[in-house]
Amino acid sequence: MGRGRREFLQKVIEGAGSAFLLQVVAPIAALAKPDASGYDAEGHYYGMGIQVDKCIGCGRCVEACKAENGVPREPLYFRTWVERYVIRSDGETTVDSPDGGIHGFPATAEENDIMRSFFVPKLCNHCDRPPCVQVCPVGATFKTEDGVVLVDSDYCIGCRYCIQACPYGARYLNPHTKTADKCTFCYHRITKGMTPACVEVCPTQARVFGETKAMSSPLRRLMRMGRLQVLKPSLNTEPKVFYTALDGEVR
Amino acid sequence: MRIWRIRDQVIRLSFVFAAVIIAFVVARWRFVPKTFGDIGHYRAASLEQMAGAEIRYAGTGVCEDCHGDVVETKNASYHRSLACEVCHGPAAKHAEAPDEHRPAIPRKRGDCLYCHEYLPSRPTGFPQVVEMSHNPMQACTSCHSPHDPTPPRVPDSCSACHAQISRTKSISNHTSLECETCHVAAPEHRQEPRAHLPSKPGDRAFCGGCHARDAESAAEIPRIDMAAHNPRYLCWQCHYPHSPEGH
Amino acid sequence: MTPHMDVAAALRQITGFIYPNELELHWALLVVIYPYLTGLVAGAFILASLEKVFKVKELEHTYRFSLLIALAFLIVAPLPLLTHLGHPERSFEIFLTPHFKSAMAMFGFVYAWYLMVVLLLEIWFEYRADLVRWSRSEHGVKRLVHNVLTLGSKDVSPGAVAFDHKAVHVITLIGIPSAFLLHGYVGFIFGSVKANPWWSSVLIPIVFLFSAIVSGISLVFLLYYIVTLLRKQTPDMACLNKLASFLFYALLVDFSLELLDFVHRLYESEESIKILSELIYTKLFLSLTIVQIILGTIAPILLLAVARFSKLPDELKRLGFFIAALLVQVGIFSTRWNVVIGGQLFSKSLRGLTFYKLEVGGAEGLLTGVTFLVLPLLILFVLVKVLPPWREARTREEG
Numbered sequence: 001m002g003r004g005r006r007e008f009l010q011k012v013i014e015g016a017g018s019a020f021l022l023q024v025v026a027p028i029a030a031l032a033k034p035d036a037s038g039y040d041a042e043g044h045y046y047g048m049g050i051q052v053d054k055c056i057g058c059g060r061c062v063e064a065c066k067a068e069n070g071v072p073r074e075p076l077y078f079r080t081w082v083e084r085y086v087i088r089s090d091g092e093t094t095v096d097s098p099d100g101g102i103h104g105f106p107a108t109a110e111e112n113d114i115m116r117s118f119f120v121p122k123l124c125n126h127c128d129r130p131p132c133v134q135v136c137p138v139g140a141t142f143k144t145e146d147g148v149v150l151v152d153s154d155y156c157i158g159c160r161y162c163i164q165a166c167p168y169g170a171r172y173l174n175p176h177t178k179t180a181d182k183c184t185f186c187y188h189r190i191t192k193g194m195t196p197a198c199v200e201v202c203p204t205q206a207r208v209f210g211e212t213k214a215m216s217s218p219l220r221r222l223m224r225m226g227r228l229q230v231l232k233p234s235l236n237t238e239p240k241v242f243y244t245a246l247d248g249e250v251r
Numbered sequence: 252m253r254i255w256r257i258r259d260q261v262i263r264l265s266f267v268f269a270a271v272i273i274a275f276v277v278a279r280w281r282f283v284p285k286t287f288g289d290i291g292h293y294r295a296a297s298l299e300q301m302a303g304a305e306i307r308y309a310g311t312g313v314c315e316d317c318h319g320d321v322v323e324t325k326n327a328s329y330h331r332s333l334a335c336e337v338c339h340g341p342a343a344k345h346a347e348a349p350d351e352h353r354p355a356i357p358r359k360r361g362d363c364l365y366c367h368e369y370l371p372s373r374p375t376g377f378p379q380v381v382e383m384s385h386n387p388m389q390a391c392t393s394c395h396s397p398h399d400p401t402p403p404r405v406p407d408s409c410s411a412c413h414a415q416i417s418r419t420k421s422i423s424n425h426t427s428l429e430c431e432t433c434h435v436a437a438p439e440h441r442q443e444p445r446a447h448l449p450s451k452p453g454d455r456a457f458c459g460g461c462h463a464r465d466a467e468s469a470a471e472i473p474r475i476d477m478a479a480h481n482p483r484y485l486c487w488q489c490h491y492p493h494s495p496e497g498h
Numbered sequence: 499m500t501p502h503m504d505v506a507a508a509l510r511q512i513t514g515f516i517y518p519n520e521l522e523l524h525w526a527l528l529v530v531i532y533p534y535l536t537g538l539v540a541g542a543f544i545l546a547s548l549e550k551v552f553k554v555k556e557l558e559h560t561y562r563f564s565l566l567i568a569l570a571f572l573i574v575a576p577l578p579l580l581t582h583l584g585h586p587e588r589s590f591e592i593f594l595t596p597h598f599k600s601a602m603a604m605f606g607f608v609y610a611w612y613l614m615v616v617l618l619l620e621i622w623f624e625y626r627a628d629l630v631r632w633s634r635s636e637h638g639v640k641r642l643v644h645n646v647l648t649l650g651s652k653d654v655s656p657g658a659v660a661f662d663h664k665a666v667h668v669i670t671l672i673g674i675p676s677a678f679l680l681h682g683y684v685g686f687i688f689g690s691v692k693a694n695p696w697w698s699s700v701l702i703p704i705v706f707l708f709s710a711i712v713s714g715i716s717l718v719f720l721l722y723y724i725v726t727l728l729r730k731q732t733p734d735m736a737c738l739n740k741l742a743s744f745l746f747y748a749l750l751v752d753f754s755l756e757l758l759d760f761v762h763r764l765y766e767s768e769e770s771i772k773i774l775s776e777l778i779y780t781k782l783f784l785s786l787t788i789v790q791i792i793l794g795t796i797a798p799i800l801l802l803a804v805a806r807f808s809k810l811p812d813e814l815k816r817l818g819f820f821i822a823a824l825l826v827q828v829g830i831f832s833t834r835w836n837v838v839i840g841g842q843l844f845s846k847s848l849r850g851l852t853f854y855k856l857e858v859g860g861a862e863g864l865l866t867g868v869t870f871l872v873l874p875l876l877i878l879f880v881l882v883k884v885l886p887p888w889r890e891a892r893t894r895e896e897g
Contacts, residue, residue, distance in 0.1 A: 039302070041298075053374055054374065055374075056366055056370075056373045056374065056377055057370060057372060057373065058365045058366040059365065060337050060365060060366075064308060064336070064337070064341075067307055067308075067340070067341050068306075068307045068308055068341065069304075074505060075505055075509070075518060075521070076505065076518070076519070076521050076522050077519065078518045078519055081517075081518045083515075084372050085372075086372065093849075094515075095514075095515035095847065095849055096515060097515070097517075097518055099518075100518045103365075104364070104365045104368065105370055105372070107370070108370070108371065108372065111371055111418075112418075112422060114371055114372075114415075117371055117372035118372055118374075119372055119373075122517075131691075131692060131693060134599050134600065135599075135600045135601070135602065135690075135691070136597055136600055137592050137596065137597055137600045137602035137603040137605070138588075138591040138592055138594075138595055138596070138597060138603070139287070139291075139292040139293045139294075139595050139597045140293070140591075141293075142291055142292065142293035143291075144290075144298065145290065150297070150298075150301060152293060152294050152297035154294070154297065154300070155284070155293075155294050155297065155588070155591065156584070156585070156588075157583050157584065157585045157586075157588040157589055157591055157592075158583050158584015158585050159582075159583055159584075159602065160524040160525060160584075161600070161602050161687070163519075163524050164524060164525065164691055164693070164694065164842075165691050165693055166693060167692070167693035167846055168517070168846070169516075169517030169518070169519045169520050169845075169846055169847070170519070171519065172519040172522070173522070173524065173584065177584075178584030178585060179584055179585070184301065187298075187301050187302055187304075188301060188302050188303065188304035188305075188306060189306060189308075191302045192302075192306075194306070194310055195310075197307075197308045200308050200310060200311075200334050200336065200337075201308070201334050201336060201337040202337075203332065203333050203334075203337055203366055204332070204377075205332055235692050235693070251846075251847045251848055251849065258658065258661050259651055259653050259658070260623070260626065260651055260653075260658070260661065260662070260665070263649040263650060263651055264619070264622075264649070267649065268614070271614065275593065278590070278593070278594065279593075279594055282590070282594055283594045283595060287595055288595075292595070292597055
């Protein structure tokens, strides 16, 4: 091989090497950027509490969520929904969630045979070890510093892997943006000190929102006084939606 | 002088591979979004985008600024824990431009029944009505003011709030028993339920008043030997008093 | 499914309870086709490598052909994925910002590695000497194409050719684990989803791999048989026998693994066993019990055993092999279907079953699916014309 070729090859390798270094070094240096918006994410760590024995199954939370966040109205897409459990005297359990509970619930067929019955609101659990974040191939869904799991709908490629990975059925594919979508804890509200829409409208205050690590918040009190459960604990997703008075039949 | 002679094939191939790798590196440098990786493996700019979404529910505190009197009334009533917007819908636009956007005023029976229709799954004690038998065809607001929904008359039956218990009892052996037979409730309980809780029987002797062998009660009431029948337990630890047959 | 679907009709087809968001199935026909295609690629390549690395001489007829088959299917493989994405125009993000915790992020790199460093490289080294010699004696477009493919290399001295052979050997050695990775990671994508008890299993990547080997061998068999007949020649019986033997043994292993998975699930009887049993007996009865197990595994095993190890005349043996290979293809496609679609037919609440309606048209419809299954054959046709794999086409060293 001639000298000319060798030199050319060396130049090519050097050029590629430095471009690669730029790729690695520059992003690391950029990590130390200050937050410009005034809201300090590091000072918060959000969670939600749900008191099952207070839920009356009115469905106002489902309605408020769809209204606040522009969720498509078809019964295929829910950021939150309410399930009704009816356990009969013979132990058989029936569960239903007509249109997510957005219009309330109709009379139940087993009325005379009920041993126990209750409503369970459900939503994204904003897990501390979210399996949905783990499987996203491009980094379109992520957990923020304040403990909220979000989806970047300008970056999501719509592969639907996160929807498969969520054990709670909390995610759906938004038919308009063609990206994954789910409860955001009303991020646009909580970063301004408001509560999520579902918490705002709950008539019995069955839903409680707050800081998991602050000294006093409605959630903190629940964490102290209630016997807390989470959904599917054996999957080790470490949900941050805590239930009290949750029945063993609830999946 | 070289010890190893690099084959001609290898040289040609390495050009092709170098071209691909360079294209890849250039693409990465050019196309990765600017804020990607700033905080974590995501586009940091998306946080601002999401935090800036439109707010539609203003929150009760906002309503108080203009409608203080209504809010004050509500806060002294049974509806004190209700947000204004759960009935009136999202009102953030109204708060910004009150005359342009008017919130809905729910007047149909169905609007109140979201919460107050009788459903056995609702927690006991929550005020519920059976729609078909509770003044059908009349608007709820003709008797109940939404901001102070105190009923026009104090409910005369326990089933107004304890409908499921009442229904269960009505198809059981205890159907002829009045609630007051076992539970002593001050009249205030009907107006401030949690502040004046009714009593519950405290001992076996209470049930023995009807069910003991030597009790002076109707002949068809089943009798047991109080001393021998599970003396360590209180009766209601096994028998559900509202349906004592034992489903 | 679209928002325009008849929701009321859909809801009537649910049995039991499903989470409201589960009404729409997310991974449909296209995601069934993708593992089917990469399985064929991995299987065909591993078959080819048997000849090179383990020196199975009878398979020499199919060596180059297997490589071309692998390439044709590999080219088409990403297309169903791209079509399935909500935003295919953003698919390059997998290369730009891969999230390495996700098995799916591996896709871009494993695919690129396999395509460039293994398959294309191996084909190039294997054909290089012939490409040089062909381009010397050809004219027109053919000469141009072959010339470009040589990348300008002209050396066909014994030393250079020996280097080519050595390179092929080394690349095949790297290629075997690469082929395992190419298809194994797909199995891992499913097997690592703890949310789904039908998928979450240590065995899934292994079962995927073995069913890939099975499907690859049977595909090479079918194509070699058909193409040889189309060229009005007789398929080499020793080669067919060898292919049938490998297919038989691979089927035995594959069946044992699937049986193991089944027995294990039944024995442990975890919480999901009730709904999964209901799934197998109702929604998946036809595709699992009948098509995958009976028609796709047991029948070919018996057929191959009889055809291979008995004293039947060659024509009947060939027929038996052919039918078995065909059944295997249907069976492996059904396997992919049962894993992908089956895993979404039951609710994660473990309380209900939903349904899947295959549309005829549309991006996820039957016609699109069939296109992706036929396209590799068309590409193979072109490849065979450009890089003829037949013995007769090979050139010799002059003198």
